[in-house]
Amino acid sequence: MGKKDTFLKHINEGNTMKGDFISMGAAMLNGETIPGAHVKIPLKTMNRHGLIAGATGTGKTKTLQVLAENLSDKGVPVLLMxxxxxxxxxxxxxxxxxxxxxxxxxxxxxxxxxxFPVEILTLSEQDGVRLRATVSEFGPVLLSRILDLSETQSGVVAVIFQYCDHNHYPILDLKDFKKILQYATQEGKKEFDEAYGRISTASTGAILRKVVALEQQGADLFFGETSFDTQDLLRIDEDGRGYINILRLTDIQDRPKLFSTFMLSLLAEIYSTFPEQGDSDRPELVIFIDEAHLIFNEASKALLNQIESIVKLIRSKGVGLYFVTQNPTDVPEAVLGQLGLKIQHALRAFTAKDRKAIKLTAQNYPDSEYYNTTEILTSLGTGEALVSALDEKGRPTPLAATMMRAPMSRMDILTDSELKALFLNSRLVKKYNTTVDRESAYEMLNKKIAEAEAEEAQEKVRQEQEKLKKAETKKRSTRSSTRMNPIVKVLTSATFVRSVFGILSKVLKK
Known part of the structure; x- marks a missing residue:
């Protein structure tokens, strides 16, 4: 048996699958495509997360497109960032x-x-289905981690949320949150001091500054109502194909804090609301996070820990996470170790640092007698990649340098008229693109402050009136006591006056 035949047997034995699968292309040996050596990914293990990596222009986006298309065809909804x-x-x-x-x-x-059935989503003012979430839905722990707060500051946030819960003040947007922070150390200081102990103005000031920094990245557009229901990501069209939800982020590349805020809130919401999936034959939802380094580069340690925890736990909900980036080293080691599927496009070795990164990348793949992994990483052509997946029993499939299949859909963007038609036919645009600004903490606290000020003003008026009344009473009392004085009474009596005038009259006559 020749080397090609041995290689074909090696690939096909590793790809024996009883359930449904996605065919990514054909394996290559010595730069030549081997007919029949199809590289397959079991649908059953698509919730075990994955990585698509490679230098710019090597075909990462097209690989992402192929995966999304095939998942949709299998009835699995997809979210693409x-x-x-x-x-x-x-x-x-x-x-x-x-x-x-x-x-x-x-x-x-x-x-x-x-x-394919597509829904366009947006976090900003771009056209598309508006994605929003309320501050209350984040909760104090997640919000504190996103803002990278200290332990003391996180405690203040927890108190703020508890106060609002007890008093039924909804915290819907950042305007609400900032108002309650100010209230805690100004108009409501006495109330907070009595109920929770003294809250430092230094702590609330530091939190406010971090909220303002988040607002400057566009978070004021994201926080609010109507909140996006994650169940709307799971839609299936009339042909049984999963919707491909595309979140347009072209205008927030320089605002990674907003990107990571949204992503973390979405994953937390999915984890808390999706039921346990168990040992299913297909994922419930697959999420692709393009330019993943934007999340990890800007994330605080607390935020990274939160991401790592969710990556470990969310697959039990039937959700697969796929990170798309240039180099595997962009992804933290703890996350990288959770990724079952790895699709590695070519890397470029222009510097000593690049060569070191390539050696580290090669160590992430199973050993193969057919490839020198370090060498092949720099010789792969556009649309070719090293693929290592998990089989239906969770074991790594044989490493295969693969000629990837082409996307079935357009490898270019939609025209403006095509996008407009898509939005006009969208049921979700009608559902989420009406801004709702109902009465919440901001309005309720302003009303409470206004009522308190009015009461205070009324009390001042009452006190002034009381003072005037007392002064008048005192004046009347003085006049009354003067009239009651016996000497004054005699001197002012009619008899005394007549007597005085009689005496004066006689004197004058003499």
């Missing part, structure tokens, strides 16, 4: 190309062009 803005083409079929036909002839998979 599109930072570069090049994934909306999933809503239109591929125009096809001679090179695509040639690629698929080598792979041995027929090429089919098709469009």
């Amino acid at each position: 599109d930072i570069k803005g090049d994934l909306s083409g999933l809503a239109q079929p591929s125009e096809g190309h001679l090179k695509i036909e040639e690629r698929h002839d080598k792979i041995g998979i027929p090429f089919e062009a098709k469009a």
Whole structure:
């Protein structure tokens, strides 16, 4: 048996699957595609998370597109975080190309062009389904971690939330949260001191500054109502295909704090609301996080710990997380160790640091008698990648340098008119794009302060009136006591006056 035959047997034995799977392409040996050596990923293990990595221009986005398409075809909904803005083409079929036909002839998979059910989401003022969440939904722990607060400051946030819960003050947006922070050390200081102990103005001031910094990244648009229901990510169209939800993030590349805030809140909401999935044959939802380094580079230690915890736990809910980035070293070691599927496109070795990173990357893959992993990482062409997945029993499949299949949808963005048509037909746009600003903590506290000020003013008026009344009473009392004086009474009596005037009259006559 020749080396090719041995290699084909090696690949196919590792890819024996009883359940449903996604075919990613065909394995290559010495740069040549081996017909029949199809590289497959079991649908059952797609909730075990994954990594798509590689240098710019090596095909990461197209690999992401292929995975999303095939998951949708299998009835699995998908959420894509599109930072570069090049994934909306999933809503239109591929125009096809001679090179695509040639690629698929080598792979041995027929090429089919098709469009997919797509929903465009947004965190900002861009067109799309507006995603929002209330501050109350975050809760004190998650909000404190996002703001990177100290233990003392986190305690203040916990007190704020407890006070609002007890008094039924909804904290819907950052305006509400800032108002209650100010109230705790100003108008409501006495009330808070009596109920919770003294709250330092230094602590509330530090928290306010961090809230303002978050607002400057656009968080005021994200916090509020109507809150997005994560169940709307799980929609299936009339043909049984999962919706591909594309979150457009092209205008927040320079605002990673907002990106990580949204992502963490979404994952926390999914974990708290989705039921336990158990040992299912397919995932409930698959999330792809493009440019993942933006999250990890800007995250505090507390935030990283939170992300790591969610990555470990959320797969029990049937949710798969896939991080897309240039280099595996962009992802923390604790997270990287949780990723079952690894698709590694080519890396470039321009510097000593690059060469060191390539050696570290090679160590993340199973040993193979057919590849020198370190060397092949720098020689892969565009649309080629090293693939290592988990089989249905959770064991790593054989490492395969793979010629990846092409996307079935358009490998370009939608036109403005196509996007407009998509929004007009969206049921979720109608549901979420009406801004709601109901009475909440901000309005309630302003009302309470106004009522307190009015009462205080009325009390001052009452006290002034009381003073005037007392003064008048005293004046009347003085006049009355004067009239009652016997000497004054005699001197002012009519008899005395007549007598005096009689004497004066006689004197004058003499």
